[in-house]
Amino acid sequence: xxxxxxxIGHPVGHSLSPLMHNDAFLALxxxxxxxxxxxxxDDLKEAVSGIKALGIAGFNVTVPHKxxxxxxxxxxxxxxxxxxxxxTVSNRDGKLIGxxxxxxxxxxxxxxxxxxxxxxxRVLLIGAGGAARGVAVxxxxxxxxxxxxxxxxxxxxxxxxxTGIHRIPARALTLEEAAERLGDYDVIVNTTSVGMSPNVxxxxxxxxxxxxxxxxxxxxxxxxxxxxxxxxERRGGIVMNGVGMFIEQGALAxxxxxxxSPDRERMRKIVxxxxxxxxxxxx
Ligand code: ATR
Numbered sequence: 001x002x003x004x005x006x007x008i009g010h011p012v013g014h015s016l017s018p019l020m021h022n023d024a025f026l027a028l029x030x031x032x033x034x035x036x037x038x039x040x041x042d043d044l045k046e047a048v049s050g051i052k053a054l055g056i057a058g059f060n061v062t063v064p065h066k067x068x069x070x071x072x073x074x075x076x077x078x079x080x081x082x083x084x085x086x087x088t089v090s091n092r093d094g095k096l097i098g099x100x101x102x103x104x105x106x107x108x109x110x111x112x113x114x115x116x117x118x119x120x121x122r123v124l125l126i127g128a129g130g131a132a133r134g135v136a137v138x139x140x141x142x143x144x145x146x147x148x149x150x151x152x153x154x155x156x157x158x159x160x161x162x163t164g165i166h167r168i169p170a171r172a173l174t175l176e177e178a179a180e181r182l183g184d185y186d187v188i189v190n191t192t193s194v195g196m197s198p199n200v201x202x203x204x205x206x207x208x209x210x211x212x213x214x215x216x217x218x219x220x221x222x223x224x225x226x227x228x229x230x231x232x233e234r235r236g237g238i239v240m241n242g243v244g245m246f247i248e249q250g251a252l253a254x255x256x257x258x259x260x261s262p263d264r265e266r267m268r269k270i271v272x273x274x275x276x277x278x279x280x281x282x283x
Pocket of ligand 1: 128130153
């Protein structure tokens with residue numbers, strides 16, 4: 001029998017997850033459905049009870065509920081606990097189990113560009129919010145050469161390192177310090193919203209000083225190419241946008257729920273087509 005999967009967030013109207021998951025169900029001839037629900041913060045508790053009562057088989061969680069949903073779940077897996085946020089929940093015989101596929105999704109997308117072995121890579125993260133935390137905790141668990149974090153509010157970068165990074169060399173930087181030493185890094189990741197539509201002229205850091213071949217990775221996918229990526233590419237950077245992470249976090253959730261791997265290339269195509277043709281995005 002077909003199962004129902006869901007997304008809860010506020011707002012959720014622009015999410016590409018329903019399109020991506022429903023197409024993947026179709027491609028695998030699975031009789032399931034994925035629907036999104038706009039849940040206001042005050043209604044979160046009742047929404048999660050409702051999900052249980054209705055027997056919804058699994059759900060994704062997006063802004064602003066990724067942290068607050070945790071108190072309503074029955075179990076939370078270790079990585080999600082370390083990240084301090086849940087983006088994927090499975091309903092196993094009436095028990096809601098929370099996990100987080102954002103960090104692992106990011107890691108898989110990074111390996112597509114950087115290769116499997118990240119052990120020697122020196123990474124600079126820009127930003128210290130929720131998105132940065134997912135990436136930082138996962139890179140700490142999987143291992144990179146070093147992981148420095150630069151943030152507008154320096155104290156938050158320090159705090160993220162103290163609470164989220166335990167295994168690898170790491171240092172907090174101001175944005176000004178980071179701008180001075182861009183040449184020290186093999187991978188630079190923008191986890192902030194700086195450069196996202198409609199503020200497409202903004203850049204999280206300058207690109208002067210990067211070495212050719214440095215990977216510039218922006219979690220933003222609207223626009224598909226931020227000004228930071230365009231300018232970085234002109235300086236010899238290898239660029240990647242946030243589509244890869246979005247696809248991989250969704251594909252990992254899909255696998256968790258169904259036990260089957262979706263066709264990631266097909267997912268990517270439907271997402272990029274929608275982003276380019278919906279008129280919501282600038283190429
Ligand atoms: P998310 O969950 O998407 O990471 P968040 O937790 O609100 O969102 O974090 C946003 C991040 O983007 C923060 O690192 C924030 O810097 P501050 O900690 O100083 O607020 C960063 N950010 C947002 N707007 C910014 C701007 N205009 N310039 C520099 N950094 C910015």
